[in-house]
Amino acid sequence: MGLQIVTGNRLRDGQAVWLAGDGGWSERIGAARLFGDAEIDAGLALVSTPAVALEVVDLQAAPAVEVAGEAVPASHRERIRSLGPSVRTDLGKQAGLDDSVREGASEPPPSFPQPPFAGIYQYDQLDRQFLRERAEAFRHQVARRLAGALSEEEFKPLRLMNGLYLQLHAYMLRVAIPYGVLSAAQLRALAHVARVYDRGYGHFTTRQNIQFNWLRLVDAPDALAALAEVDIHGIQTSGNCIRNTTTDQFAGAAEDEVIDPRVFAEILRQWSTDHPEFTYLPRKFKIAITGSPNDRAAIRVHDIGIMACRSEAGEIGFQIHAGGGLGRTPVIGTKCRDFVPVRELLRYVEAILRTYNALGRRDNIYKARIKILVREMKPAAFLAMVESEYAALPADYCVLDDAIVDAVASRFASAPFSTLPAESAALQAALGSDAALAAYVTSNAHPHRVAGYISAVISLKPPGGIPGDASAEEMELCADLAERYSFGELRVTHEQNLVLPHVRKDDLPALHAALVAGGLGSANIGQVTDIIACPGLDYCALANARSIPLAQDLGRRFADPALQREIGPMTLNISGCINACGHHHVGHIGLLGVDKAGEEYYQITLGGAADEHAAIGALLGPAVPADAVVDTIDTIIATYRTHRAEGERFIDTYRRLGAAPFKEAVYAAPNHADH
Amino acid sequence: MPLPTMLIIDTLGVEITDSFHLADADSALEPGAIVTLARLTQGGAKGGAQGGALPRPLGVVLEPGARLDSLLPHLAALDLICVAFPKFRDGRGFTLARALRERHGFTGAIRAVGPVLPDQAQALVACGVTQIETSDRHPPGQWAAFLAQAPHPAPAQLLNRLLTRAATT
Numbered sequence: 001m002g003l004q005i006v007t008g009n010r011l012r013d014g015q016a017v018w019l020a021g022d023g024g025w026s027e028r029i030g031a032a033r034l035f036g037d038a039e040i041d042a043g044l045a046l047v048s049t050p051a052v053a054l055e056v057v058d059l060q061a062a063p064a065v066e067v068a069g070e071a072v073p074a075s076h077r078e079r080i081r082s083l084g085p086s087v088r089t090d091l092g093k094q095a096g097l098d099d100s101v102r103e104g105a106s107e108p109p110p111s112f113p114q115p116p117f118a119g120i121y122q123y124d125q126l127d128r129q130f131l132r133e134r135a136e137a138f139r140h141q142v143a144r145r146l147a148g149a150l151s152e153e154e155f156k157p158l159r160l161m162n163g164l165y166l167q168l169h170a171y172m173l174r175v176a177i178p179y180g181v182l183s184a185a186q187l188r189a190l191a192h193v194a195r196v197y198d199r200g201y202g203h204f205t206t207r208q209n210i211q212f213n214w215l216r217l218v219d220a221p222d223a224l225a226a227l228a229e230v231d232i233h234g235i236q237t238s239g240n241c242i243r244n245t246t247t248d249q250f251a252g253a254a255e256d257e258v259i260d261p262r263v264f265a266e267i268l269r270q271w272s273t274d275h276p277e278f279t280y281l282p283r284k285f286k287i288a289i290t291g292s293p294n295d296r297a298a299i300r301v302h303d304i305g306i307m308a309c310r311s312e313a314g315e316i317g318f319q320i321h322a323g324g325g326l327g328r329t330p331v332i333g334t335k336c337r338d339f340v341p342v343r344e345l346l347r348y349v350e351a352i353l354r355t356y357n358a359l360g361r362r363d364n365i366y367k368a369r370i371k372i373l374v375r376e377m378k379p380a381a382f383l384a385m386v387e388s389e390y391a392a393l394p395a396d397y398c399v400l401d402d403a404i405v406d407a408v409a410s411r412f413a414s415a416p417f418s419t420l421p422a423e424s425a426a427l428q429a430a431l432g433s434d435a436a437l438a439a440y441v442t443s444n445a446h447p448h449r450v451a452g453y454i455s456a457v458i459s460l461k462p463p464g465g466i467p468g469d470a471s472a473e474e475m476e477l478c479a480d481l482a483e484r485y486s487f488g489e490l491r492v493t494h495e496q497n498l499v500l501p502h503v504r505k506d507d508l509p510a511l512h513a514a515l516v517a518g519g520l521g522s523a524n525i526g527q528v529t530d531i532i533a534c535p536g537l538d539y540c541a542l543a544n545a546r547s548i549p550l551a552q553d554l555g556r557r558f559a560d561p562a563l564q565r566e567i568g569p570m571t572l573n574i575s576g577c578i579n580a581c582g583h584h585h586v587g588h589i590g591l592l593g594v595d596k597a598g599e600e601y602y603q604i605t606l607g608g609a610a611d612e613h614a615a616i617g618a619l620l621g622p623a624v625p626a627d628a629v630v631d632t633i634d635t636i637i638a639t640y641r642t643h644r645a646e647g648e649r650f651i652d653t654y655r656r657l658g659a660a661p662f663k664e665a666v667y668a669a670p671n672h673a674d675h
Numbered sequence: 676m677p678l679p680t681m682l683i684i685d686t687l688g689v690e691i692t693d694s695f696h697l698a699d700a701d702s703a704l705e706p707g708a709i710v711t712l713a714r715l716t717q718g719g720a721k722g723g724a725q726g727g728a729l730p731r732p733l734g735v736v737l738e739p740g741a742r743l744d745s746l747l748p749h750l751a752a753l754d755l756i757c758v759a760f761p762k763f764r765d766g767r768g769f770t771l772a773r774a775l776r777e778r779h780g781f782t783g784a785i786r787a788v789g790p791v792l793p794d795q796a797q798a799l800v801a802c803g804v805t806q807i808e809t810s811d812r813h814p815p816g817q818w819a820a821f822l823a824q825a826p827h828p829a830p831a832q833l834l835n836r837l838l839t840r841a842a843t844t
Contacts, residue, residue, distance in 0.1 A: 124833070126832070126833075126836070127832055127833065130832055141794065149817070150792075154763065154792055157763075157764055158792075158794060240764070240766075267834055270832040270833060270834035270835065271834055273832065274798070276769060276797070276798035276799075276801035276802050277766070277769045277770055277773055277798075277801075277802055278766070278769075279766065279769075279798060280763070280764050280765065280766025280769065280795075281766055282766075354770055354773075354774075357766055357767060357769070357770045358767060358770045358771070358774075362739075362765055362767075392778045393777075394777060396839060397777075398838060399838075399839075403837070404834065404837045404838065407833065407837055408833060408834065411833070
């Protein structure tokens, strides 16, 4: 006979708690009251009371066993909830930290003056007032929830609208980095939030956001108020609304751009913020924009993808795609229009949203994304509806005339670039004597539109590290380096790295030395250890498997820089569940965690791509157990190295040969196929 | 079956006298009747004192997902459209209200009915809703604070300040 326990998360701080024998709630799973399978419904009924609803949320039963009179978790998920992240044994219940103390939380936040030339959208007092009021509105909502004036069902969408989730161990605050652009001051404020309201670090995500994993509900309004002072927020980082628009991390700096997409991403941000019609959509809605024909924003796997282009007459406009997405039903988007002029951009996007809001499915959350609507209606019928809505918009509605675009563009300071020779003699000299620097420049630098400058990527994927995690100290180091070398500006990439966008080539040797000294010198961008990974079951309430330890093991296996260079350009993406936050479908190699009878297994897909040749990876074969994944990836890479033609990347070889040789190598090997 | 009486508020959060009632399916229509879309479009809305003319004022309930095509020929006969929100998270009503105002030029009253939240007040008004049916859980007093700034909140962000026409007027 099975045993079960009743668990939930404490409303005020999100801590995992268990119903104890005395009827109270314990932070220790051992004290949990054990119910027989036949009694568990009665146990849950016991706590379905208005009084408990003010104290504990997300009530559920979990399987357990009894050992020496104590409850012991019987599922992987519950074990992690009862201990803390397996990848951070210094945190959570396993570390015995006293959660009642958060030093500095009661003091006013320090002031972080904005650097004058950072390429963020410069707020004025009205913009700033909007964020302050929004933080205060959330404070009011939290107070109403704690007092019972809002039920949990009512409150949940409101907190999600401000970026606050409830995860396994606590609340998680997701803060938007608007289109990936960040000032040194903003990064310092994020470090401050990490230190004061969280546990000293943050996690950069695959959608140009940062997440803090240990927030308390009661502190969230203060954290948001502190961020509002540097013009950042958690608005629309969650919930069924238009999420923050993402773009190319080299926007405004890359040499291959038609337009600077930051301006239009900001316009889309302002248009979608608190949009009265589109805040309660059938499901979340993600827009990406690229200013370059070389798509670094994965626009074809977004609900709406926008690519800047020129008409035959030379007019600037946008090609529009809709209905792309990942998740459990990966779809490459449908092209809606080859050319929408700038002045019509918001109008056309609005027509797509209106069609989706009216007709998108609301009966099944797994079928509620726009990609399913497009598929079920058929693209032609969907496009006809969009065109009909578009044609019916009032002629003066939301017209994006030149004056508006210019006014928004003028809020982006242009950096005072120096006139420099295209090549740097100092850099060339240093490259000759410093192999590590040469490797860094080869893999981590991206061409800049201004002669003598370069964009330098800071890898957040050290060997054996947690992809995308940065400590408060690392954030502050990056802020220092941004101030010293990049006009106080940084970028956040959807590959979970940081960028100093405007570095003088002359300064690269000094920058590289500083990064190496700070443990941030990994020269692995675009290589096999530049692994994209979601937080997985160590943190996430939805996950089936732990993505992070797998990423760490893979990072260690391929850590040798020479080996990585020899393997060449490669994307390796890991998602801990079908929701695909690690974008595994579009990795050259994709790994998807699945739960098989309580054990972690991974499905392997090959051939995915997120760029202008976007493709959904194909499943290689049966899932392999977690402890065999690293060897299996080794086998796949060895197969590529055996078969590759001169100059071929992994993806090229795969496209030329198909899955057959990889399948044979992986499943013929006795160690992997038998599980 | 008559529903319990709900208090109706206007866009300033002030309680108003409800001059409408849900029509009984079997009875002739009196002025102030609210009918279903089916009854309106099947001609069954007739049956006032003169046996054929539609009574005025007249209202209709629009369920989410309703196709507006069948309603449009009757718009001129309507004084009130109740836009139903089955859940507060079901946002179809926002698009329905806006389409009625903006695309189809409806000038009568639009009433949000269902479990909407005071936190949604400004969005409802911005989409053209002029009346809100409140509930015991969120009585008129809770709505007043959210509607005090409506219906025309100061446009905060730059884009809204610049766009000559950003939302329904």
